[in-house]
Amino acid sequence: MLVGKIVGRTSPESFVFEVSSIIRKMDFIATRDPEKHWILGRVEEIAQEKDKTLAKVSVIGYVDKKGTVKKPRMPFKPGSFIYKSEDGLIKRVLGMKSSGFYVGLLEGSDNLKVYLDPRKIITKHAAVLAKTGTGKSYFMGVLIEELMETKIPAVIIDPHGEYSSLANPNTNVEEIKYMGRFEVRPKGYKRQLNIYSLEKNLEQGMKKLKLSGKLTTQEIFDMLPFRLTTSQLSVIYSAVRDNDKERYTIDEIMKEVEKSNSKSKWNVINVLDFLKRSQLFDNVHYAKPEAMVRKGEVTIINMKGVEPDVQQLVTYKISKDLFEARKEKRIPPFLLVVEEAHNFCPERGFGGEVISSRILRTIASEGRKFAMGLAVISQRPARVEKNVLSQCNTQIFLRVTNPNDLKTIMDSVEGATRGIEAEIRSLPIGTALIVGLIDQALIVNVRVKRSDHGGEVMMLDKKMKRIEDPDTLYFFPKFLEEDIKKNIRKRLEQFKLVYYPLWRISCKFRTEEGDKVDNFFVDGVTGEMWFLRKEQIARTKGVPELIRLG
Ligand SMILES: Nc1ncnc2c1ncn2[C@@H]1O[C@H](COP(=O)(O)OP(=O)(O)OP(=O)(O)O)[C@@H](O)[C@H]1O
Ligand SMILES: [Mg+2]
Structure with a gap:
């Protein structure tokens, strides 16, 4: 379809054309260069000027007789015709695959399916x-x-329990309307799913998650909620020194520690008790890597309602066991999916090192060697560890839209342009x-x-998240974890982010210039009102005054 003619100055890299038919930003176009190659380009900008529409095209290239993609070397002739590109040209020039993971249709084309390369996903994350x-x-x-x-196969770390719905066919009327266009049909995957859960009352088809209770001393150290002091460490070391066992159950270690004469032993028993209380471990019946990663099957670790530190512990142990099993080729190549990755491998200053940080970093950097893919998902890219x-x-x-997140993205994507x-x-x-x-x-x-x-069940949760999100940034902390740690003279036992109740209130009021909205905060503990004035927080009496408590 003819969509316009080239006007004005041109170069081999870009040109402008006057639009004569419907064309949109990011659409693919085709034209011939002076050497008669069919060239593919994409509309980068489009603008209306009085009675004409002008579109700026950035040239992508053409495919030569040998099938290699080349860039034209001569400027385009003003007056050349511009056509909407057909899918074949787009596919050839972009070198798009015809098989793999079908994820959608290419915007700006008629019906071109986009496939992700399975090999690339598994080996390059x-x-x-x-x-x-x-x-x-x-x-x-x-x-x-x-x-x-x-x-x-895949294993999904699913903190909200939203992936279990993969078992059922899509019944959403709105979505079914589009199935024809995407050439898919409703289908449930019940038979291919293994769902492990930590919930007390298991839903039908779910298995109780238990992890291997035989732990190496290193694993025990890794899993404790905070770092042990030297004297606490030595209690554990001397407890295991005389046994030459490779693995211990938590009870065995506790029994040995109890024999110790050191004063530190009670602290050690206390922290070991954290592992015991989690009730996660079983010495006989536990989920083995061989059962979690099987050809044609997907395993979901449903952690809905589980405390964050226990979620991190589970993620640590499962990822570590799977990585080791994969290294020893006991399980086939697979993809490990980590939802809400900012909670499992947070960037420095946003929760620091957590129990699962190190193993995820290792999988990110070494997983490719062993064909273990990692897929991370996050709504706060700036808070996910950069190394991952x-x-x-x-x-x-x-x-x-968040500026910090955009910056992280722009810094991490090679060749990212302002347009992107x-x-x-x-x-x-x-x-x-x-x-x-x-x-x-x-x-x-x-x-x-x-x-x-899935995810409908957490609608309320989601709504709250959506409202809360910008406010977290509103008070982007000036003092980060590292700054505080550096300045604490006493021995640090634990460092944790806690939430403090602060109500954000928006009020509408009338003025001569029309309705305005005023935002302020009420401290949920003291009842004081907080205002932002010139980026500074000002506090006034607020609620105590109003209800005469002050
Ligand atoms: N490709 C799509 N086709 C149809 N609907 C979609 C599509 N993508 C998202 N949606 C709709 O948007 C809603 C939100 O999507 P989703 O649950 O994936 O968000 P999310 O980014 O994971 O959010 P959160 O950060 O809260 O986890 C879905 O319930 C779904 O209805
Ligand atoms: Mg989500």
Whole structure:
């Protein structure tokens, strides 16, 4: 379809054309260069000027007789015709695959399916990053369906228990309407799913999660909620010194520690008791890597309602056992999916090192050698450890608006341009920007899921998160973990972020210039009102005064 003619100054890299038909930003176009090659380009900017529309195209290239992609070397002739590109040209020039994980349709094309390369996902890791509620888990759900279709196993660390719905076919009427366009049909994956849960009352089809109770001393040290002091460490070391066993149960270690004469032994018993109380370990019946990673199956670790430190402990132990099993080739290549990755490998200053940090870092940097893929998902890219994010070669962005998060993304994506940044800021729901698949960043209309999408149960939770999110930033801490730690003279036993109740209130009031909204905060403990004045917090009496308590 003819969509316009080139006008004005041109170069081999870019030109402007006057639009004569419907064309949108990011659409692919085709034209011929003076050497008669069919060239593929993409509309980067589009603007209306009085009675004409002008579109700026950035040239991508053409495929020569040998099938290599080349860039034109002569400027385009003004007056040349511009066509909407057909899918074949896009596919050839972009070198898009025709098989693999089908995740959606290429924006700006008619019907071009986008496939992710399974090998690349498993050996080079992936990250799905976006604001809350913009479709990260949905996208991961699509990817998991594709893994099951191609019989590649996966283990999902699922803190909200939203992946269990993969068992049921999609019944959402709105989504079913789009199935024709994406060429998918409703389908449930019940038979391929193993669901482990820590909940007391297991739902049908779920298994109780138990981890191997025979632990190495290193594992015991790694799993304790905070670092032991030298004297506490020596209590454990001397307890195990005379036995030459490789692994211990928690009871065995406790029994040995009890024999110690050291004063520190009570503290040690206390922390060991944390592991015991978690009731996570069983010496006989526990989930073995061989049962979690099986061809054609996906394992979900449902941790809904579980305390954050226990979630980290579970993630640590499972990831470590799986990594070791994979190194010894006891299990096939697979993908480890970590939802809410900022909680399991937080960036320095946002929770620091947690129990699961080190093993996830190791998998990110060494997993590729052993074909163990890592996929991390987060709504706060800035809070995910950089060493993990930088190892994720395929990056899937849905909408991101937070400036700190955008900066993290721009710093971590090779060849990220201002255009990409603007695009990420305004992606509509259901649209993803995929970087690292091919040289070009691709905008993809994510396909609808065959199976049901979980997460409805946490609607309220989600709503609250959405309201809370900007306020967390509002009070972006000036004093980070490291700053505080450096200045504490006493011996540090524990460092933890706690939440302090602060109500944010917006009030509408009338003025001569129309309605205005005023924001202020009420301290939930003292009842004081907090205002932001010139970036400074000012406090006034507030509630105690109003209800005459002051
Ligand atoms: N490709 C899509 N097609 C249709 N609906 C979608 C798509 N992507 C997302 N949605 C809708 O958006 C909602 C939110 O998506 P999702 O649960 O994946 O968000 P999220 O980014 O994981 O949020 P959170 O940060 O809270 O975990 C879904 O319930 C779904 O209805
Ligand atoms: Mg989610």
